[in-house]
Amino acid sequence: HGNGAGAAAQAHALAPQPAPWAPAVAPQGGAKTAKVLYVNGAAYTQLELLGRGGSSKVYSVLNASGRHLALKRVNCENRKQLEGFQNEVTLLQQLRHHERVIQVIDAEVDWERGRISIVMEAGEADLNTYLRATPDLGLEQIQRLWRQMLEAVQVIHAERIVHADLKPMNFLLVHGRLKVIDFGIAKRISCDTTNISRDSSVGTLSYMAPEAVRQGSDGLKLGRASDIWSLGIILYQMVYGKSPMAHMETLQRWMALNDPHFEIEFPAEHRLMGHAASTRHQLLDILTRCLQRDPRKRPTLPELLAHPFLRSSAEVERGAVQAVISELMGNILEVVGVAPLPGEAGAMAPWRALADEVWERVLARGAGDSHESAAPFRFPEGLVPFEEFLERRNRSEAAAAQAAAQAAAQALCFEDDTVEGEALPPGSTAPMRQVLGAALSAAAGAPAPAAPKGGRAVKFVVWDEDTYDASD
Template identity: 40%
Template sequence: MQAVPSTASGSIAPLVPAKHRRSGTAPEQQTTSGMLTPASAPAASLVRTWSGDREGVEWDGQPKEREPVRERAKPQIVQQPQQQVNRKGYARLDMIGKGGSSRVFRVLSQTNELFAIKRVSLDKTDAETMNGYMNEIALLKRLDGNSRIIRLIDSEVKPGSGGSKGHLFLVMECGEIDLARLISEQMKEPLNMVWVAYYWQQMLQAVHVIHEEKIVHSDLKPANFVLVRGQLKLIDFGIANAIANDTTNIQRDHQVGTVNYMSPEAIELPDGMRRLKVGRASDVWSLGCILYQMVYGHPPFQHLSVYQKMKAIPDSDYEISFPEYATPTVPAPPRQGSSGHGPTTPPKKLDHLKSRVRGDVITSIQSCLRRNAKERALIPELLQQSWLATQEPEAPSAKNLLGEKETIINPYYMVQLLKYGIKLGLDPSSANMSEEMVQKQAEHLVAELKSIQNQ
């Protein structure tokens, strides 16, 4: 089953196959003496005759009085609206998402393949935005065949009439479900690190692809990733920008992004400047927020109001909480008679299913969520994390936990030390040993024992 990727504000509705219904005018399946007719019944005892729209039935050879002819309703064939893109026809099935000036439709090609058509109105589009759309198309064509990027099948700009600027049409690969929906379903279950590692690795790979092309997405969130035949792919490059002059920053004339996943530098305004610096590290911050959500069920700043988020995200004094346990949650049932307004009931926590979060996973999230962009982890570094292979962290050996002046004493060595201490106590000359000399003697014994153990 396939569906289409959502837009930033849309969701994905699964495609439900239509049930086959037998035509009301189709003849019944013929029966033979070897099927439903009893063996003792004569072959002529059950005869059905069909003549146009009239049906005559004979029982035991006697004709039954025919009923008057009734007009039967002819099955209506619903003609789906057609959409032409570069003279190729697509049957529009339904609309599954929409943004400010765009609509996304699920369509069926003439070869019965499912695709998504994104229709963008160009009426309110200025030259800069139009150039961004063209860059997006060029990027998708350049990345065609990459398994982590949604595939662009076709595109066309159609001029409008009556003063309209027309529309841009993008025919794109289908997706089955977006990551936002996937996470919301998974959060009802205990933390599954195999699931987290599988999709986290694919997200990193997808963003690494566009970074290698000197592209910063700058609006990463779970809805920007969709599953296509079980593989996670990056979609929606509507505000992706090329990194100018091979640097790691780009300049923005306006604030972008979704607040829950916005980086500190996307919110902060430098002194005396109204332009924002957003670079590769901003995408890493957003990815860290998504990983946090995959582990804990919500982004790190979700509990704050929009104003509080804008203050807390760039504030280095605001500490992000990294709980030791992840607790599954289920949405609270809607209140009876609720109109959907007013305070909502918080989700119910399933404390009996809570799971301890691995320390190395928390470390990975923290390496993405550093306020200073230069201190954040790089995607190649994140891809090398051992927990991505779902390996348990290597238990440190006892020797590695010892300090420089520490050693292990087993019963055998303890006996030797006791004998040495007793012998030393019986020596009259040791009675005048100072505390400093005793300390040095102890350190000497530990060093000697350590050297023996390391041989």
């Protein structure tokens, strides 16, 4: 729509920026004088053009005190367009002091010139830019971004506003937290209904809900659920690296949204495929519910915020941690092949020190000890029992291998006492068995039996099982 790229860039201070406290410096000598933009008589020094779209442009500016801001200027072609942008100004002013919504510093509507100017706080990057720069999003990052998006949209839904154009470009990172921006086509829901009405489709097609393009005889009716669909598309993009209809042409997307039999696919391969089945199931549950064609079946924002997928903290008793550590170590011993001794199976006793160390480590992390700054932790006491279990297994395996090798050596025999017509030396089979047993023991990793006494040299003859072709 006409407000698209410009509105999406309305607070995007993406290029290297001067420090917020740096005052505007007047050019010296013959340098070009910096352009100054005025809003309600206040001067703003223009630094650079951040973006444009349709009839709007967004500039990076400095105010008189040197604060870095973003200024959106719209030149309207007619009164109806001007009224539309005035609606954006009105909504943003009504949403002042909501920290999850981009904050308006000042705004001016010039009816004579058909121009609107909006001064807003600046940000670091929009979500679209962030996703392109971060191709390997992890679970923690996805959860954090998803929660912040839900909380931001919940603010405007609580004010009975349908945004109608949610997409990554319309979420801005300000001091590391997402804020919703661009209210160019947003609309407030009347008190006597739950929907907004439009005469025609408007928005960004890749993120529009089916009901936003399916026009009936009485026009389009959109509710809060249409924003839920858009949020689901954004989550899909974060997980799969692209939107579900990115491979389609514009007309194909339009037809798909109007096709009641079209269903979005959810491939098994995505950024969280290495996580537990429970986590993958929670993710799929959110995506399938948000992307229901029937808006009545989509979840509400409170339901999404309470979903287990976002459960990143919980109050846990220390005893529960100890029990889980005991179960975990029991499973590990089973996997590595260590059989517990009588009374050891499921016992907590060997793992008390490890449970204590894990508990203290979790508390340290919870107190703000970040992954980047924390030194590697070795659990010095807690893993001693595990090392002892492994040593016991190794001794057991070595003894078993030695016994098997000796048994194999004792079982060696010959069909007769001659090879190629030559009689074997009297008493030679015993040392042969002993030396072969030593070789078998060495191959099995077991200690070799004692060498035959007397230093007798023995010539070994090896032959093929079928042909008995003899060779040294």
